Amino acid sequence: MRFTRVPTKEDFDWLSCEMTGFMRTQILAAAASFRLAEHLRDGGSTAEDFAAVSGIESSMAFRFLRACTKIGLTACSDGRSFKSTSRLQALHEETPGSLRNKAMVLGTRAQYLIWSEFLTAMRTNQAQASRALGASFFDYYADHPDEAAIFRATMQTVSERVFEKSDSAIEAGPCWKTMSGTTRI
Numbered sequence: 656m657r658f659t660r661v662p663t664k665e666d667f668d669w670l671s672c673e674m675t676g677f678m679r680t681q682i683l684a685a686a687a688s689f690r691l692a693e694h695l696r697d698g699g700s701t702a703e704d705f706a707a708v709s710g711i712e713s714s715m716a717f718r719f720l721r722a723c724t725k726i727g728l729t730a731c732s733d734g735r736s737f738k739s740t741s742r743l744q745a746l747h748e749e750t751p752g753s754l755r756n757k758a759m760v761l762g763t764r765a766q767y768l769i770w771s772e773f774l775t776a777m778r779t780n781q782a783q784a785s786r787a788l789g790a791s792f793f794d795y796y797a798d799h800p801d802e803a804a805i806f807r808a809t810m811q812t813v814s815e816r817v818f819e820k821s822d823s824a825i826e827a828g829p830c831w832k833t834m835s836g837t838t839r840i
Contacts, residue, residue: 677767682722683746684762687755692747695729695739702737752816756809763802764788765795 686692689709694700702717709716720737723729728743746755760766768787776783788795796803 677770679726680758680761680767682719682726682728683758685719686723686728686743687746687758688762690748691723691728692739692743692745692750692755695737695743696747699736699738701735705737753812756805756812760802760805760809763805765792765799765802765806 689711691705694705694708702720703713705711705720706713706716711719720729720731723743724731724737727740728746729737730740731737744750745753746758747753748755765788769783769792772783772787775781775786782791784790784792784795790798796806
């Protein structure tokens with residue numbers, strides 16, 4: 656077989672990383688849900704410390720923190736104490752532009768399972784939600800209020816960002832019309 660473009664090592668590395676994206680999504684969702692950024696905000700913490708405040712078993716906390724280190728959310732130089740990185744702080748609820756809600760919603764069953772049906776949906780031209788969730792997207796949320804609350808919070812945050820961007824774009828122009836139709840310069 657002859658290839659016109661031969662994949663490079665970087666191509667293979669990139670694809671390998673993309674193929675494991677579903678794992679990173681779940682790690683990010685767990686970090687956001689357990690408020691890891693808030694727990695590590697003021698310095699290092701051991702797995703035992705994190706287990707005590709999060710309510711998870713200490714060996715699971717250790718494996719989780721190591722996974723967070725692997726994807727760049729935490730740093731660990733001594734094999735025991737984990738520190739926050741700037742990436743993790745993007746999941747802190749009080750960080751301007753925080754991605755906490757988005758990380759949490761992408762790890763929920765409603766968002767996550769739908770994508771497990773993507774290939775089937777392409778082949779059959781049928782909606783993914785009912786196959787994956789057993790109901791339409793919003794019917795599923797009606798029966799799962801905890802996930803619906805995370806979805807609503809995420810949509811609120813996204814809407815606020817869109818409004819902020821569009822509002823500043825309108826104001827940045829040399830002239831613009833107000834809602835009443837008057838022109839401002």
